[in-house]
Amino acid sequence: MSKSKQLSKKLILISLISLSAVFFMLSFSVKAHTREIKVPEVKQTVEKKTAQSNTTKESPTLSPTPFQIIATHSPTSPQQPTATSAVVTATQAPSPAQQQPNQITVTINGAPSFTITTTSNSNQCDVLKKAFDEGRITSLNMRYDNNLNTYGVYQINGLGRENQVWWTYKVNGQSPTQGCSYVKANNNDSVTWKYIGPN
Numbered sequence: 001m002s003k004s005k006q007l008s009k010k011l012i013l014i015s016l017i018s019l020s021a022v023f024f025m026l027s028f029s030v031k032a033h034t035r036e037i038k039v040p041e042v043k044q045t046v047e048k049k050t051a052q053s054n055t056t057k058e059s060p061t062l063s064p065t066p067f068q069i070i071a072t073h074s075p076t077s078p079q080q081p082t083a084t085s086a087v088v089t090a091t092q093a094p095s096p097a098q099q100q101p102n103q104i105t106v107t108i109n110g111a112p113s114f115t116i117t118t119t120s121n122s123n124q125c126d127v128l129k130k131a132f133d134e135g136r137i138t139s140l141n142m143r144y145d146n147n148l149n150t151y152g153v154y155q156i157n158g159l160g161r162e163n164q165v166w167w168t169y170k171v172n173g174q175s176p177t178q179g180c181s182y183v184k185a186n187n188n189d190s191v192t193w194k195y196i197g198p199n
Contacts, residue, residue, distance in 0.1 A: 102187040106131055108156055109195050124169065124180035124191060125151045150179025159195050166197025 100120040104127050107113040114136050116127050125142065132140040141155035141162065153167040154160050160167060169180060170192045176183045185191075 105190045107192045122185045124183045127185050150181045169193045
């Protein structure tokens with residue numbers, strides 16, 4: 001075999017080895033580059049999942065628990081209510097921080113005002129119910145209204161209609177835009193209930 005043929009074969013072999021080495025390096029480089037791309041994607045996915053789990057830990061918005069009170073006090077024993085229909089759903093016990101007493105001044109349709117003591121997690125419907133429980137009002141017809149998603153006050157002290165809400169209320173002289181179950185009772189609030197319907 002001539003030297004030129006041997007040299008030619010060696011050059012071809014060296015070229016093939018060089019090309020193989022280049023392909024190997026390129027293949028390794030592509031794999032390394034692919035790994036670098038995948039790592040941030042995994043990290044972003046973990047961060048998104050962590051962010052989603054953090055948002056699900058937020059406390060849910062409280063909505064009123066439906067109950068119905070239609071009751072009157074017996075004229076012979078004003079402190080003991082006689083319920084003709086009462087369904088009360090139990091709620092979660094408040095924490096000690098929520099049990100701070102609030103003093104609420106209540107006026108019913110121009111009658112002399114009185115004070116009700118409630119816990120700090122009470123709403124204005126709770127104040128009215130407590131006024132009934134303490135014998136400050138003689139009768140109360142308050143039912144959950146599915147259309148309004150709050151309680152409707154139909155009758156207080158026998159005044160009102162059984163199926164129409166004509167009672168309105170103001171807190172510290174302002175008319176709330178929501179029903180009484182959505183309005184928190186704060187310490188020193190002055191609440192005025194007024195009947196605006198037909199007699």
